């Protein structure tokens with residue numbers, strides 16, 4: 001079951017959201033206090049989606065989102081009475097995926113939630129690279145030729161997904177860093193290079209002459225399926 005975490009201090013809104021999301025078959029966690037949400041950050045980052053109010057006791061929704069984005073790209077919707085253009089831009093810049101001013105329309109919110117959630121039931125979890133198949137849910141790479149199974153890390157899977165989305169295009173280092181590490185962490189370029197070297201070892205017949213994972217000097221990387 002997919003889980004949504006709500007941080008909202010107005011009890012009536014929090015309960016209304018909980019009931020309606022449960023009717024939509026979501027499991028729902030609720031925090032009524034910003035500080036409490038940050039102390040339980042793991043609950044938020046392990047959710048499938050988070051809904052954040054902005055004006056909260058102790059910590060604002062913006063502060064919570066900043067903490068989340070240091071370690072996670074979980075889809076986040078801000079729901080706030082602070083609905084000015086300035087506030088919305090601020091929220092989106094911090095990494096919110098959507099921003100709905102209060103009062104909001106429930107049907108619209110539900111539609112926006114569904115838009116942000118990948119449709120797990122119908123999505124094929126397999127990606128093919130050469131003679132190997134990557135399962136993005138089990139993190140396993142299986143080889144048709146040698147019948148072997150290798151396991152990738154979550155970050156390797158995320159990087160592969162990014163390459164797949166951008167097949168044939170150059171993906172810059174900044175884009176990779178933003179998407180995988182968040183804005184406040186700065187791994188060195190070498191870190192990404194090491195991921196590419198690992199991918200070549202796994203997927204390329206001849207890692208020295210790659211056909212899938214290319215380095216574009218000074219710019220970034222390109223994946224050619």
Ligand code: CA
Pocket residue numbers: 008009010053054055056
């Ligand atoms: Ca509030």
